[in-house]
Every structure is written in C-alpha cells, then in structure tokens.
Amino acid sequence: MLKAHLDQTHEGASRKTAEIEKTVSHLTGSGFLKTGDRVLDLGCGPGLYSSRLFMEGMQVTGIDISRRSIDYARTQAEKEQHDIDYVCTDFFNIEYEETFDVVLQVYGEICTFSEEKSDLLLNLIHRSLNDEGIFIFEVSTRVLRMREGLKNRWYVSEGGFWRPGRHLVLEEGFDYPENETWLNQYIVTDEDGTVRTYRLWLHDYSLETISLALEQSGFEVEQVWNSLLGEPYRKGGDWIAIAARKV
Ligand SMILES: C[S@@+](CC[C@H](N)C(=O)[O-])C[C@H]1O[C@@H](n2cnc3c(N)ncnc32)[C@H](O)[C@@H]1O
Known part of the structure; x- marks a missing residue:
C-alpha cells in the first residue's frame, strides 16, 4: 500500500504530486485552509498533504491506520524537520473535542x-471541530462507478499491490444499484495455495444524499466543487468535493 501511495505511474492509493500540489494551492487560495489553522488530516497515508500543509504554516495532525504509512510519514517529517503530529490509529477511535479548525479527508x-459507520465518522469529525470549523472532503458518484465498470477478470502477478511475490488474482465486481453500492472482490492465491478474499465496498453519493447525511450530523454545505482542485460543481462529475461547516 505504501508503495502504491508513492507510485507516480498510477493513482491507486494517492493522487499524483502535481494534483496534490494543486489541491493544496486551491484550498489555501480559496481561504478554506489558512496559516495558523489546526488541521486534522484524516487518513493521511504517508503524509503527502500533511507535509505540504505544514509548509503553508498550519499545525497539522495526521491520522492513519497503516503503521507503514505513518512510519514513513514520521521519517520524512524528521528529515525535513517538520513538526507534524502523526498518529497511527483507526479514525473511529478519535476522541478529539473542539480541537481543529479544519478536518481534511x-x-x-x-x-x-x-x-x-459513515454517520458515526461524521459525528466524530463534528465533535473534533471547533465552533464553525470546516470539514473538507470528497465522495465519488455513481458516474465514476459506471464509467469504471464491473471488472470480471483474472491475472497472474509476479508481485504487486496484493503480494510481493507471485500470486493469482480473481477479480469480480458486484453492483447493488438500490443502495448506490458496489463491491469489488479480489480472491488472491499464493504459490503455496493459501487463498485470501478481500472485499472493497464502495458507497457512492449524489449531492442530495451527501448533503442530507451532513445535515443530519450537524453540518451545513458551504461550498461544492467537482473535485478538490476547485472545478465549479456541475452535475454528472465523477467526484463531489465539499466544504461543510459545523453548525
Ligand atoms: C485512499 S487512501 C488516501 C490517503 C491520503 N489521504 C492521500 O490522498 O494521499 C486512504 C487512507 O485511509 C486510511 N484508512 C482507511 N481506513 C482507515 C481507518 N479506519 N482509520 C484510519 N485510517 C484509515 C488508509 O490506510 C489510507 O492511507
């Protein structure tokens, strides 16, 4: 996973450097992220955003469940002398109360x-924000899912995302349109015959459904874009990026 975050040839785990930089520049340029803000980067991975936010003068806490990503982020921060608080934990365990000006995901x-679980997460984020704090994040839409399509395929890999060594992957996609939910299932077999199944569930949103979920958790949608790069919102995009204010 760490390798996937850092790989500039695809966007499987993190976006490419140019997009990350444009995102930070859009969020600072539009005034949603400001020098001195206390920012929680929730699901920070190897710290690709956290480090840039620190450079822009913010006080940053980065949280991720991946020990490898957090270790990498800490090592980088030490090298660069960045004072960033990286915490390795499940973000469902956070207990911050009125601590941050911005939560970024x-x-x-x-x-x-x-x-x-997403309602629970929204409640934890709400509690962690100061009065009128901002939650900035993005959700995928059904448009992205339809464009990517259901995968039904198998392949032998000499080493890659699932395993460092040779393995077989059986990949199958399942669509549950009534719940705007997709399942990507991967059955991975090692050379010694060990079989493991991984299921990646994806729940897509429309502006209406995400706005309702936010409202029910005490947020008000303040700004909507088609991506965190700041393209103005139009219906039919792959993503919806939102800045929602705690009310
Ligand atoms: C798609 S990656 C995005 C990483 C980073 N935000 C970026 O764009 O570079 C999602 C990240 O969320 C982390 N994550 C997923 N579930 C988590 C959880 N329950 N608690 C903490 N981190 C989690 C993963 O380890 C991963 O680093």
Whole structure:
C-alpha cells in the first residue's frame, strides 16, 4: 500500500504530486485552509498533504491506520524537520473535542464505509471541530462507478499491490444499484495455495444524499466543487468535493 501511495505511474492509493500540489494551492487560495489553522488530516497515508500543509504554516495532525504509512510519514517529517503530529490509529477511535479548525479527508475514504459507520465518522469529525470549523472532503458518484465498470477478470502477478511475490488474482465486481453500492472482490492465491478474499465496498453519493447525511450530523454545505482542485460543481462529475461547516 505504501508503495502504491508513492507510485507516480498510477493513482491507486494517492493522487499524483502535481494534483496534490494543486489541491493544496486551491484550498489555501480559496481561504478554506489558512496559516495558523489546526488541521486534522484524516487518513493521511504517508503524509503527502500533511507535509505540504505544514509548509503553508498550519499545525497539522495526521491520522492513519497503516503503521507503514505513518512510519514513513514520521521519517520524512524528521528529515525535513517538520513538526507534524502523526498518529497511527483507526479514525473511529478519535476522541478529539473542539480541537481543529479544519478536518481534511482526501480521496473518498468515507465512501468505503456502511451508512452507519459513515454517520458515526461524521459525528466524530463534528465533535473534533471547533465552533464553525470546516470539514473538507470528497465522495465519488455513481458516474465514476459506471464509467469504471464491473471488472470480471483474472491475472497472474509476479508481485504487486496484493503480494510481493507471485500470486493469482480473481477479480469480480458486484453492483447493488438500490443502495448506490458496489463491491469489488479480489480472491488472491499464493504459490503455496493459501487463498485470501478481500472485499472493497464502495458507497457512492449524489449531492442530495451527501448533503442530507451532513445535515443530519450537524453540518451545513458551504461550498461544492467537482473535485478538490476547485472545478465549479456541475452535475454528472465523477467526484463531489465539499466544504461543510459545523453548525
Ligand atoms: C485512499 S487512501 C488516501 C490517503 C491520503 N489521504 C492521500 O490522498 O494521499 C486512504 C487512507 O485511509 C486510511 N484508512 C482507511 N481506513 C482507515 C481507518 N479506519 N482509520 C484510519 N485510517 C484509515 C488508509 O490506510 C489510507 O492511507
């Protein structure tokens, strides 16, 4: 996973450097992120955004469940002498109260949870924000899912995302349109015959459904874009990026 975050040839785990820089420049340029802000980067991965936010003068906390990503982020911060608080934990364990001016969650992580869990996450984020704090994030839409399509394929890999060594992958996609939910299932077999199944659930949103979920958790949508790069919102995009204010 760490390798995938840092790989500039695809955007499987993180976006490419140019996009990350444009995102930070859009969010600072539009005034949603400001020098001196206390920012929580939720699902920070190896710290690709956190480090840039620190350079822009913010006080940054980065949280991720991946030990490898957090270790990498800490090592980089030490090298660059960046005073960033990286914490390795499940973001469902956060207990911050009125601590941050901004919570940032990049690359649609909220879409990977059930409705109950994403509501719980929204409540934890709400509690962690100061009065009138901002939650900036993005969700994927059904348009992206339809464009990517259901995958039904198999392949042998000499080493890659799932395993460092040779393995077989059986990939199958399932669509549940009534719940705007997709399942990508990967059955991975190692050379010694060990079989493991991985299921990646993806819940897509429309502006209406995400606005309702935010409203129910005490947020008001303040700004909507087609991506965190700041393209103005139009219906029919792959992504919806939102700045929602705690009310
Ligand atoms: C798609 S990646 C995006 C990483 C980063 N925001 C970026 O865009 O470079 C999602 C990140 O969320 C983290 N993550 C997923 N579920 C998590 C959880 N329950 N608690 C903490 N981190 C989690 C993953 O480890 C991963 O680093």
